[in-house]
Amino acid sequence: xxxxxxxxxxxxxxxxxxxxxxxxxxxxxxxxxxASFNGLHHxxxxxxxxxxxxxxxxxxxxxxxxxxxxxxxxDPDDRRRIxxxxxxxxxxxxxxxxxxxQFGQKYVDGFVATDPVLVDERDRMPVGPxxxxxxxxxxxxxxxxxxxxxxxxxxxxxDRQEGExxxxxxxxxxxxxxxxxxxx
Amino acid sequence: xxxxxxxxxxxxxxxxxxxxxxxxxxxxxxxxxxASFNGLHHxxxxxxxxxxxxxxxxxxxxxxxxxxxxxxxxDPDDRRRIxxxxxxxxxxxxxxxxxxxQFGQKYVDGFVATDPVLVDERDRMPVGPxxxxxxxxxxxxxxxxxxxxxxxxxxxxxDRQEGExxxxxxxxxxxxxxxxxxxx
Numbered sequence: 001x002x003x004x005x006x007x008x009x010x011x012x013x014x015x016x017x018x019x020x021x022x023x024x025x026x027x028x029x030x031x032x033x034x035a036s037f038n039g040l041h042h043x044x045x046x047x048x049x050x051x052x053x054x055x056x057x058x059x060x061x062x063x064x065x066x067x068x069x070x071x072x073x074x075d076p077d078d079r080r081r082i083x084x085x086x087x088x089x090x091x092x093x094x095x096x097x098x099x100x101x102q103f104g105q106k107y108v109d110g111f112v113a114t115d116p117v118l119v120d121e122r123d124r125m126p127v128g129p130x131x132x133x134x135x136x137x138x139x140x141x142x143x144x145x146x147x148x149x150x151x152x153x154x155x156x157x158x159d160r161q162e163g164e165x166x167x168x169x170x171x172x173x174x175x176x177x178x179x180x181x182x183x184x
Numbered sequence: 185x186x187x188x189x190x191x192x193x194x195x196x197x198x199x200x201x202x203x204x205x206x207x208x209x210x211x212x213x214x215x216x217x218x219a220s221f222n223g224l225h226h227x228x229x230x231x232x233x234x235x236x237x238x239x240x241x242x243x244x245x246x247x248x249x250x251x252x253x254x255x256x257x258x259d260p261d262d263r264r265r266i267x268x269x270x271x272x273x274x275x276x277x278x279x280x281x282x283x284x285x286q287f288g289q290k291y292v293d294g295f296v297a298t299d300p301v302l303v304d305e306r307d308r309m310p311v312g313p314x315x316x317x318x319x320x321x322x323x324x325x326x327x328x329x330x331x332x333x334x335x336x337x338x339x340x341x342x343d344r345q346e347g348e349x350x351x352x353x354x355x356x357x358x359x360x361x362x363x364x365x366x367x368x
Contacts, residue, residue, distance in 0.1 A: 001221055001223075001275075001278070002223075002305065003222050003223040004300075005300035006222045006223065006300070007218070007222055007300060009215070009218065009219050009222060009224075009233045009234055019287075019288060019291065019292070020284040020287045020288050021208075021209065021211065021214060021284065024205075024209070024284075025205065025208070025209030025210070025211075025214075026209070027205065027209075030205060030209075031193065034191070034193065035193050037185055038187050038190045038191055038193060038331065039185075039186075039187040039190065040193075049193045050193055068291075089291060091185075091326045092287055092290065092291075093287060094185070094316065094326050094329075095279075095283040095286075095313075095314045095315060095316055096280055096283035096284050096287060096314075098316055099279040099280035099283050099314065100204040100205065100208075100280050101346075102279075102346060102347045103203075103204045103276055103277060103280060104203060104204050105345065105346060105347065106276065106347065107203065107252075107273060107276075108203070114334070114345075114346060115333065115334035115335075116188075116189035116190070116191060116331045116332055116333055116334065117331070117332060117333075117334050117337065117346060118329060118330075118331055118346055119329070119330050119331075119332050119337070120318040120319070120322070120324050120328050120329065120330075121186065121327075121328050121329065121330050122318075122328065123318065123319065123320070123338075124330075124332065124336070124337060124338060124341075125318065125319040125320075125337070125338065125341050125344070126319065126337070126341060126344045126345060126346045126347075126348065127316060127317070127318060127319070127324065127329065127346050127347070128316075128317035128318055128319050128320075128321065128347065128348060128349040128350075128353075129279075129317055129347045129348075129349060130279045130280075130283065130314060130315070130316050130317070130347075131279060131314070131315060131317050132278065132279055132282055132311060132312075132314050133311070133312035133313055133314070133315050133323075134304040134306075134307065134309065134311060134312055135304070135307065135309040135310065135311070135312050136307070136309075136312075137312065137323075138304070139317075139321075140304050140311065142275045142278050143305075144304050144305050144306065145278075145302060145303070145304065145305065145311065146302075146303050146304075146305050146308075147222065147300045147301070147302055147303075148300055148301060148303050148308065149299065149300055149301075150298070150299035150300065150301050151299075152308070153301065153303070153308060153309070153310070154307075154308060154309065157308075157309050157310060160309070160310045161289065161298075161310060162285075162286060162289060162298060162301060162302055162310045162311050163286045163289065163290065163310075163311070163312065163313045163314075164310065164312060164313075165312040165313060166312075169312075
């Protein structure tokens, strides 16, 4: 990774990192998130599956709700029960969660094939890597990256954000209305 | 994300998550890593750029070296100085770091275009998303994922790990010797 420019390193808030760290960086919060991605929704399920103390669970669920990561709502099948469900913002943590998972799988000692295994629904094949894509969908390695002044971008990219992909890029599946309309 | 199967949720160690969390989840460690990706190598640089206390910096650098994320070696230009450089394992944290960054950029209030901006070296365009790829390079959303028993995979995928991509998949760039040979 080159760096013609350096980010303002003291000012973590400027790039919004602390929230994702606050949300995922703490061990119990992370385990609750992982359980949510595994389809758990109820307080008592988290309690028994995670082996977590009741007060800590209550505290961490509250924090995840405060951050808009989980929604707290009555269970449609039994209105007296409360359900915790991932919001769209919560689902947006998935690439980071899986990147951490894959790092762990690569570097844990004596790793053997995971079971259960995460697959894509269509082909039922184990998922590929969590990868950094270029604007046109190329997979980038760290050597392909550079940090540059915005003023040095090509004119057509002046207002472009990190994280955007060219329209119509092959294989790109997103949840936007545009994509839903295109698929019809 | 579907889940025909559930991971063993109590046993975080089984999927190697704690190491990545230990390494990245703590605020100062995260800031040191971010500074490393920005090209900082020396103790005194970290000290002045991050506004971190000397003893905390020393402790966190030591931990990152212990985890094999940073290498500690004499500066080739001045053998009395020590350099801290990202190892290959350290660079493997980049997808997770960038996924957290992009999450922050998406959800921080009043976000405006970042400057400096992370680009791909070839096109000097802002990078695209950190994305979950299928075995064949398709970009997957959370709705495309499922957690299944390994025994239910197609026969050719029985020994396949998560994180592998089909050989020759378009756009795939990796650092392996095989790729280097193929590029010649």
